[in-house]
Amino acid sequence: MQLIDGKAVADQIKQEIAAEVAQIKANGGKTPHLAVIIVGHDGGSETYVAHKVKSCEQVGFKSTKLAFEASITEEELLGQIKLLNEDPDVDGFIVQLPLPKHISEQKVIEAIDYRKDVDGFHPINVGRMSIGLPSFVSATPAGILELLKRYDIKTSGKHCVVIGRSNIVGKPVSMLMMQKACPGDATVTVCHSRTKNLKELCLQADIIIAALGSPKFLKADMVKEGAVVIDVGTTRVPSPLTKTGFKLTGDVDFENVAPKCSYITPVPGGVGPMTICSLLRNTLLAGKKAIYK
Ligand code: L34
Numbered sequence: 001m002q003l004i005d006g007k008a009v010a011d012q013i014k015q016e017i018a019a020e021v022a023q024i025k026a027n028g029g030k031t032p033h034l035a036v037i038i039v040g041h042d043g044g045s046e047t048y049v050a051h052k053v054k055s056c057e058q059v060g061f062k063s064t065k066l067a068f069e070a071s072i073t074e075e076e077l078l079g080q081i082k083l084l085n086e087d088p089d090v091d092g093f094i095v096q097l098p099l100p101k102h103i104s105e106q107k108v109i110e111a112i113d114y115r116k117d118v119d120g121f122h123p124i125n126v127g128r129m130s131i132g133l134p135s136f137v138s139a140t141p142a143g144i145l146e147l148l149k150r151y152d153i154k155t156s157g158k159h160c161v162v163i164g165r166s167n168i169v170g171k172p173v174s175m176l177m178m179q180k181a182c183p184g185d186a187t188v189t190v191c192h193s194r195t196k197n198l199k200e201l202c203l204q205a206d207i208i209i210a211a212l213g214s215p216k217f218l219k220a221d222m223v224k225e226g227a228v229v230i231d232v233g234t235t236r237v238p239s240p241l242t243k244t245g246f247k248l249t250g251d252v253d254f255e256n257v258a259p260k261c262s263y264i265t266p267v268p269g270g271v272g273p274m275t276i277c278s279l280l281r282n283t284l285l286a287g288k289k290a291i292y293k
């Protein structure tokens with residue numbers, strides 16, 4: 001069993017991005033600028049956004065964090081998005097999800113100028129990604145593919161089972177894994193809460209991507225010997241053993257599943273750090289106008 005070290009890969013990619021940013025600056029180019037909107041005080045979101053801002057610093061980007069109380073109205077939030085769309089210094093921006101119930105996430109996503117949508121959530125980017133055109137690819141799926149690539153894990157012709165059908169992970173990662181590309185070229189099965197024979201399907205998988213957000217859902221008896229397991233879950237489970245009072249828990253029963261795997265990602269330190277890296281990469285592309293003019 002080989003552990004896929006997402007943290008180490010992410011650190012390496014950050015160095016690559018930092019070198020490119022230094023080059024851009026040395027040539028008198030514009031410093032890439034990411035803006036992040038966060039609404040309310042969700043513990044996970046605050047942590048992830050803090051990581052995003054810190055990572056911008058590490059690679060030499062400019063970043064702006066706009067934090068609003070959960071009481072902000074949808075109209076006010078849409079107004080803030082309009083300002084960022086129109087700000088020529090901002091290359092890309094994201095609105096951290098989830099949002100409070102009274103705000104429509106879909107409306108917010110569609111309000112973002114797709115040319116600045118470095119999360120790759122806008123229908124134009126999702127559509128372009130699904131037909132293989134240049135686009136901003138959402139960060140978590142892009143991070144997963146980058147890990148497969150850097151570990152030289154063969155995907156062509158393999159059976160990949162994706163558990164979860166969210167717009168952020170399940171749907172886009174299944175599109176990417178079936179794409180005629182490398183990584184990609186896999187036979188993809190998407191399972192979700194209504195799937196009847198989930199265990200049987202998982203047992204046929206060469207690669208399992210668990211992205212359902214249910215702690216330790218994937219058990220050892222659902223995994224074939226030698227499978228590759230990618231754990232996307234990051235649920236904060238209460239724990240008396242940690243200082244913070246919770247433990248970040250993946251969708252995979254790691255302890256029992258890992259011995260059966262050829263490769264497996266841990267939580268934390270697997271997909272999470274790669275998500276942040278992919279966002280940096282998209283922001284760099286936005287700054288260079290590499291996808292849209
Ligand atoms: N708009 N909303 C928008 N874009 C995103 O790309 C996200 N996502 C998901 C939630 N909402 C979003 C993230 O940023 C999940 N996510 C995310 C980002 C980073 C990490 C996990 C999830 C991460 O850094 N995880 C670390 C541990 C972090 C900790 O200490 O809590 C890890 O090693 O897994």
